[in-house]
Amino acid sequence: MGKKSALVTWMNGGKFVGTDSGQHSVVLSTREEEQHVGMSPSELVLVAVASCTAVDVVNILQKKRLHLEALEIAAEGEQAQDPPWPYEHIHLTYRLKGNDLTEDAVEKAIELSESRYCSVSASLKPQVKITTSFEILS
Numbered sequence: 001m002g003k004k005s006a007l008v009t010w011m012n013g014g015k016f017v018g019t020d021s022g023q024h025s026v027v028l029s030t031r032e033e034e035q036h037v038g039m040s041p042s043e044l045v046l047v048a049v050a051s052c053t054a055v056d057v058v059n060i061l062q063k064k065r066l067h068l069e070a071l072e073i074a075a076e077g078e079q080a081q082d083p084p085w086p087y088e089h090i091h092l093t094y095r096l097k098g099n100d101l102t103e104d105a106v107e108k109a110i111e112l113s114e115s116r117y118c119s120v121s122a123s124l125k126p127q128v129k130i131t132t133s134f135e136i137l138s
Contacts, residue, residue, distance in 0.1 A: 001119065018044075042085070046075040049130070050092060052120035056113035057094065057106075066105055070097040070137070087128045094134035101136050110134060 005021045014030035015037060027038035039047065050073040061068050074093040079085040096106055110132055114121060121130050 042077075042079065042087075045087065045124075046077050046090065049090060049118070049120045049124065050075040052118045053092065053110070053113045056117040057096075057109045060109040060112055061098075061101070061105065064105055064109075066098060067100050068096065068098045071095070087124070089129045089131070090124070092130065092132045094132065095137055096134065097137045103136065106134055106136060 006018060008016050008018045008028070010016050013034070014032050016028040017025050018028055019025045026044070028041055028044065029036055029038035031040060054071060054073050058068060058071060072095045074095070076091045076093075077087045078089040079087055094106070094110060114130065114132065124130065
């Protein structure tokens with residue numbers, strides 16, 4: 001994959017804009033910011049790990065020629081009580097919909113993402129315990 005880059009620019013108060021090398025942006029803000037218009041940096045970590053594994057799971061299921069109609073991943077994180085409040089545990093709950101999805105195929109796709117493909121979860125381990133569960137919706 002090689003080198004990646006991002007730029008974070010302070011707007012005012014507790015507001016920032018993060019921009020990646022492809023010029024895609026996300027607004028960030030602190031909880032103290034009056035309007036709290038953006039995502040908090042620590043919650044952005046949850047979005048990053050969930051979206052990273054989402055890309056993997058979609059790709060793996062499509063390569064298996066399984067019909068995926070919907071995917072949603074809820075990420076919940078527990079942070080330490082003391083500064084700098086690192087994540088200690090993140091749980092990902094996958095909710096999938098597709099008429100030919102099997103528990104075995106979904107479980108294998110999640111396991112492959114977790115053990116082999118997701119760079120974000122690989123960057124967080126072993127310091128952060130990442131657990132998963134899933135449900136196939138009808």
